[in-house]
Amino acid sequence: MEWEKEIRAFGYYLKIERSLQENSILAYRQDVEKVADFMEKNFPGLGPDKVQLYHLRQFVNALSGLNISEFSQARILSGIKAFFKFLMYEDKIRDNPSLLLEAPKLSRTLPDTLSYPEIEKLLEAIPMGAPEGHRNRAMLELLYSSGLRVSELVNLKTGHYFKDIGFLRVTGKGNKERLVPVGRSAAKYLKLYLEEVRVHQNVARGHEDYIFLNRRGKKLTRVMIFLIIKKLVKETGMQKKVSPHTFRHSFATHLVEGGADLRAVQEMLGHESITTTEIYTHLDRDYLRQVLNEFLPASKK
Structure with a gap:
């Protein structure tokens, strides 16, 4: 059995x-090619x-000796496990050699977040008098109030927004x-952008359906969103490292801190597994542990 042939079939x-x-x-494919090179x-x-x-x-030991983060190692092993699971599924092997293969234990940390006042500070810094002001305000409001990934934001189309019920249809990872829902403030600025700016733009052919456009009438790129946020952070003097994903993390953190049901947050974020969403409960757990140690008599001994 040849590695190259099976890797193509896997893809x-x-x-x-x-x-x-x-x-x-x-x-x-690149993950499996790494193990193929090692074996050869x-x-x-x-x-x-x-x-x-x-x-x-032996391959895992070689990986750990390289300057590769534990997260990258875990991702590579995940790809390898998927490959051998595929070979089992296709009846090309009788036993799965990766079944008992252990990935490095990951220290899960809460991603950087912004407080609500910091979110407001960035939003209020957007110059609404500028041609792109209404667009930028609508975009960042959506990143925060709907927890969108940046790729989901730039690919939003006019037919994806159901303004009568206040919902977006979003295509996330794996085309799922x-x-x-769209928050009240986001709905307000999205309405202003669509009715006061977007309708007057000359739209490039092939980009007619996209909601957010650049000055040339084409859909925005992910890089452009990063640059818009980077400029705002600099202008406000904020010292934190802020990206589009920071708005998504802040959205999830604020919901969980406010008592939102974790399953509902999972659904809104589009997480396939609840364990991915559970990272946002860490703050609450730390707080509960602090309360326990501070106020329970037995914990003071």
Whole structure:
């Protein structure tokens, strides 16, 4: 069994049956190519159907000796596990050698967030008199009030916004769709942008359906959103490192701190697993532990 042939088949499977996007497929393939290169160098002639747990552990040991973060190592191992699971699914191997392969334990930390006053400070710094002011305000309001990923924001189309019920239809990772509510303030500025600015723009061919456009009438890029936020942060003198994802993290953190149901937050963020959303409960857990240690008599001994 040849590595190259099976890696190509794996990519085809990810595209057709898993409906993954090209960048995700490329990442998976690159992960498996790493283990293929290692096996060919250290165990010549060892095809994917002959790999055992011992060989994979040797690969993991080699990974840990390189200057690769634990998160990158875990991602690579996730890709390898998916590959051997695919071979099992296709009846190309009888036993899965990656089944007992352990990934490095990750120290999960809460991403950087902004307080609500800091969010307001950035939003209020947007010059509404400028041609792009209404657009920028609507975009950042949506990033915060709907917890959108930057890729989801730039790909929003006019048909995705149901203003009568105040919801967006968002296409997230793996082409999975979800409905997310639009906050009152975001709805207000989105209405202003669509009715006062967007309708008067000359739109480039092929970009007619996109909500947010640049001066040339084309949809905005992810990089442009980063630059807009970077400029605002600089103008306000804020010392934090802020990106579009910071608004999403702040959205989730503020909801959880306010007592929102974790399943509802998971649904709005588009997380496939509840464990991904649970990272936002860490602040509450730290607070509860502090209360316990401070006020429970037994904890003071």
